[in-house]
Amino acid sequence: YFFSKIMYGKDRLTKPLLRMRNGKYDKEGDFTEVSWETAFDVMEEKFKAALKHDLEANKGKPPEEIVSTVGMFGSGQWTVWEGYAASKLYKAGFRSNNIDPNARHCMASAVGAFIRAFGSDEPMGCYDDLEHADAFVLWGSNMAEM
Template identity: 60%
Template structure:
């Protein structure tokens, strides 16, 4: 069964109407979805857009992500995703997605005023190491920091904290939560008071 545009619209309207009045979605609507998903392999994953860690299902076909949806068995989100979570599959193929490190270069050398130039991962890490050591030597513990993720696992967070506090004697540890969750907090206040 091929899902035509007309079938899609009819199925969507029927499913929306049924859901509005509390009627389960018909087997016919589910069958047309199953036919459209033929050959897809669904695997469990975790959304990494914020610290919640919602369960998602990722569908692949011929080695490419073709869809994502919430994992109904996940206790955190019970099959629901926020708008960021619904677009998990899109970010992998975004035309503006960086796929290689960029380093500001001028005359073949790192230069803060240079133009972004693609480099190897080895070159990028070597330059980060060099700049980190230089800054630490010049400014001490207050000159270096770590910028973490809201999706750190407990061991990752513990290790990062130990590295910065015990290894480098710095308290400069910050997560990205203030950036990715700031919009959510404002929305919650606007919605719920």
């Protein structure tokens, strides 16, 4: 899929799936379709349990020894304001520094390849080069879909 059609894929999930056994969440259970309310209730329960555990485990510790069991992968497409809000929520609200952009994982292999191939962590060239090219080679791209 490419971005503009991803919302209409026939195999796109439209309802949450949760690992269930005997009608309850079970980490070893089978994926079962559940209501959004059930999915959010389970997420809330697990998140609150992790935060409670962190509070108890960190009681009396100096700041440099505090650990957190909650974290979040953010989006490389966030606006500055969304990233700021997420950072404040996690760092001030949940007392966790475990927030990271997905870009670190998404681009890690590309950056490694750029460094090996070109000695730089970014693609070579610039838009000005397009005016001087006789041909373009696009790998893995469908320009009609972009």
